[in-house]
Amino acid sequence: MDFENLLITDIRLALQVLFKQTLDYAAISLQKTRKEFEGDYTLVVFPFTSFSKMPPEKTAELIGQYLLANAPMVEKFNVIKGFLNLSLKQHLWSSFFKSAVSEPGFGFCPVDESLDAIVLEYSSPNTNKPLHLGHVRNNLLGSSLAKILHANGKPVVQVNLVNDRGIHICKSMLAWQTWGNGETPESAGLKGDHLVGKYYVLFDQYLKAEIEEMVAQGIDRESATKNASLMKKAQEILMKWEAHDPDTLALWRMMNQWVYTGFNDTYNRMGVSFDETFFESNTYLLGKEIIEEGLDKGVFFRKPDHSVWADLTSDGLDEKLLLRGDGTSVYMTQDLGTANQRYEKFSPSSMIYVVGNEQNYHFDVLRFLLKKLEKDWWEKIHHFSYGMVELPEGKMKSREGTVVDADDLLQEMYNVAKSTTEDLGKAGEAQSDELSKLYWTLALGALKFFILKVDPKKNMMFNPQESIDFNGNTGPFIQYTHARIKSLLSKATERNLDSNEELSIEYQFHSIELNLLRFTYDFPNTVKQAGNALSPAVIANYVYDLAKEYNHFYQEVSVLREEDASIRSFRLTLSSLVASIIKKSMSLLGVEVPERM
RNA sequence: GGCUCCAUAGUUCAAUGGAUAGAACAGAUGUUUCCUAAACAUCAAAUCCAAGUUCGAUUCUUGGUGGAGCUACCA
Numbered sequence: 316m317d318f319e320n321l322l323i324t325d326i327r328l329a330l331q332v333l334f335k336q337t338l339d340y341a342a343i344s345l346q347k348t349r350k351e352f353e354g355d356y357t358l359v360v361f362p363f364t365s366f367s368k369m370p371p372e373k374t375a376e377l378i379g380q381y382l383l384a385n386a387p388m389v390e391k392f393n394v395i396k397g398f399l400n401l402s403l404k405q406h407l408w409s410s411f412f413k414s415a416v417s418e419p420g421f422g423f424c425p426v427d428e429s430l431d432a433i434v435l436e437y438s439s440p441n442t443n444k445p446l447h448l449g450h451v452r453n454n455l456l457g458s459s460l461a462k463i464l465h466a467n468g469k470p471v472v473q474v475n476l477v478n479d480r481g482i483h484i485c486k487s488m489l490a491w492q493t494w495g496n497g498e499t500p501e502s503a504g505l506k507g508d509h510l511v512g513k514y515y516v517l518f519d520q521y522l523k524a525e526i527e528e529m530v531a532q533g534i535d536r537e538s539a540t541k542n543a544s545l546m547k548k549a550q551e552i553l554m555k556w557e558a559h560d561p562d563t564l565a566l567w568r569m570m571n572q573w574v575y576t577g578f579n580d581t582y583n584r585m586g587v588s589f590d591e592t593f594f595e596s597n598t599y600l601l602g603k604e605i606i607e608e609g610l611d612k613g614v615f616f617r618k619p620d621h622s623v624w625a626d627l628t629s630d631g632l633d634e635k636l637l638l639r640g641d642g643t644s645v646y647m648t649q650d651l652g653t654a655n656q657r658y659e660k661f662s663p664s665s666m667i668y669v670v671g672n673e674q675n676y677h678f679d680v681l682r683f684l685l686k687k688l689e690k691d692w693w694e695k696i697h698h699f700s701y702g703m704v705e706l707p708e709g710k711m712k713s714r715e716g717t718v719v720d721a722d723d724l725l726q727e728m729y730n731v732a733k734s735t736t737e738d739l740g741k742a743g744e745a746q747s748d749e750l751s752k753l754y755w756t757l758a759l760g761a762l763k764f765f766i767l768k769v770d771p772k773k774n775m776m777f778n779p780q781e782s783i784d785f786n787g788n789t790g791p792f793i794q795y796t797h798a799r800i801k802s803l804l805s806k807a808t809e810r811n812l813d814s815n816e817e818l819s820i821e822y823q824f825h826s827i828e829l830n831l832l833r834f835t836y837d838f839p840n841t842v843k844q845a846g847n848a849l850s851p852a853v854i855a856n857y858v859y860d861l862a863k864e865y866n867h868f869y870q871e872v873s874v875l876r877e878e879d880a881s882i883r884s885f886r887l888t889l890s891s892l893v894a895s896i897i898k899k900s901m902s903l904l905g906v907e908v909p910e911r912m
Numbered sequence: 913g914g915c916u917c918c919a920u921a922g923u924u925c926a927a928u929g930g931a932u933a934g935a936a937c938a939g940a941u942g943u944u945u946c947c948u949a950a951a952c953a954u955c956a957a958a959u960c961c962a963a964g965u966u967c968g969a970u971u972c973u974u975g976g977u978g979g980a981g982c983u984a985c986c987a
Contacts, residue, residue: 349931359930361967371967397967398931441987481987595987622985631915632983639985646987675916676982702917703981739950757950769925772917774980776924780937785950787936788925795950803947844928856926859935866951875947912950 354400371397424468437669467846507573601652728758764790
C-alpha cells in the first residue's frame, strides 16, 4: 500500500489533462504535510507555474479541484500559498491499519538467501589493549548495520579481522616478561585484555623514562627514540616471532588468549557477534603476489632500493609504498591481500568496511590500486567511514590514559540504571537476577541509543554526564514507552476489556490517533531508507518520534476507560502495533525493550 | 604547505532545494483521588561571515573565518 506513488500517478494525470505536461515521477515533489496544517500529503506547486502561467495559489486550486473530482483517494484539499495539502479518505488508513496489524513481519523483508552476501567487516581490534569508546561506536554501528541490512532482505556475513601481531603486541609481551613476575588474569583478578593493556601502558612509561634520560645526556630525541634499548628489545621479539621462535610464539599465544577471553566477555555483553573471525597472523603475508602482478602489468614500479611503489599522483593522490626495500609488506599490502581473499571466498555483492574516517585516505588508495590492477570488483569496496568520538577534555589517547574504557563504561551505565530504578521506587519485589537483567537492558539501551542516534558520518561528542541521562531523547525513554504499552495491554486482558471481535473502525479518528497511524505507516519506508543510507540514526530518530507521539496519545485519550468497546479495541490494537514497531526498531539498534520497568 | 571533512538555541543532536528551522538536556512554570510522572503541557533561546545560482538556500557553487582528520619503509 503506497499512498505516495498512487497520489503521484494521479497528479501526473492531472498535469497532463490541465496543462498538457508530462512530468517524471521524480519531478513531482510530494511530501508529508507538516503537523501544523491540515492534510496527509502536500504537493509543492511552485515548479508548475512556469507552464501553468498562473499564480501558485491558482495552480494549486486547479489541481486540487481536479484531484477531488477524479482521484478516488482524495477526501479534501486546502491551499496555502504554493502548497496543496491533500487529505486521504479515512478508509484508506483503516485498511492500512488492518493489514499492518495482521502482518507479523510488517516493515521487514525476509532475507533473500539467493542473493550474494554483503561482507561486513567491523570491530577489528588490536590485541594489545582493551576495547575503548571508539571501538564501542564501531561495534555498535557494525552490528546495527548488519541487522538493518537483514531487515531489508540482504544476506550479510559479519567479519572480524583481529590484528593479533605486530610491534605493539611485542611491547606488551616484553613488558610482561620484564616486570610481570608471571602474573595471570586469575592471579591479578583482572580481565585478560585489561591485564595485557596494563603492560602495554607500562612499556610506554618505561620507554618514555628511558628516552628522557637519554635526552638529558645530550642525545637528540629522534635518535633516542630509535635507539632506546626497550624499543630495540621489542623489535627483537618481533623478529623472533617472524622466525617462529617457539618460546616467543608460546608467550604470544598465551597473552593473546587472555585478550580473546576478555574481548569475548565484552562482545557478549554488548550483544555483538561475528560469522567469521580472521587473524592477521594468518593473513599478513597475503598480498605480495598481487604486488608482483602489478609489477608485471607495469602499474607499480621499483625504486633503486628495491622498494615497490604505486604512483597515484595522476589521480590526485601521492606515491604509495607497497613493499619495503627488504621485501616485507606494509599495511596496504595486507589489505590488498585480504580484500582479494575475501572476494574469492565469498563472491560478495559488496564489501563494507566499518572503519573510522581517519582512514579515508587509506581506502581511497585501496580502491585506486585495485582499479589500476583491473580488479573489476574494486567498486564493490565501500568504506563505511564513521566519525570520531570526542570527549569534553579532547581526543582520546590510549597511551595517555584519556580513554573511556568500554567495560568501565558499561559498568557505570549499569550502576546508574540500578540507582535510578531504586530512586524511583520501581525495583518492587522482583527477583534480583530479574532486576539485574533489567539494569543491563536499560544500561545498554541508554548507551547504544546515545551513540547510534547520531549521524554515523559525523564526529560526535561523548559527554559521560549526558550519556547516562534516562530522560528525553534516550533509549530508556523509548523502553519506558514500550513497557507502558505492555502494561496497558496486560491490564486490558486482566479486566477482560480486549475484544476478540473483528476490528470495526467506523468512527471519525481522533486527530491524535490519525497522527499516530501516520507514524506507523512510515515504518517500512524508514527501514528501507536506513538500509539505503546505511544509517542506524534514521531508525533511532524515527522510533524516538514514534514513542513521543505515543506518549502524547496516552496522555490525551483514554484507552481502558473508553466506554465504546469498538473504540477501546481500536486504541488497544493501535497501542499494540506501536509496541511492536518500537520493539522491531530498537532491535535494529541492538536494543532490547523490557515488558515492565 | 597540500588534500578531505565539519560549522544550526547556553550544550548535545534533527531537518530528499520548500511553509513559521524541529527535539532533548540545562533554565522558568504548570499537570497525579484517573491506563506506569523514567510521562505530559507552557515559556524563553539558533542556521559562522560575504557573494552567487534559484520562484524559493541550513541544504548547491565560490571566497573568507574557525575546528577536526589525513599527508610513515606504524598497523
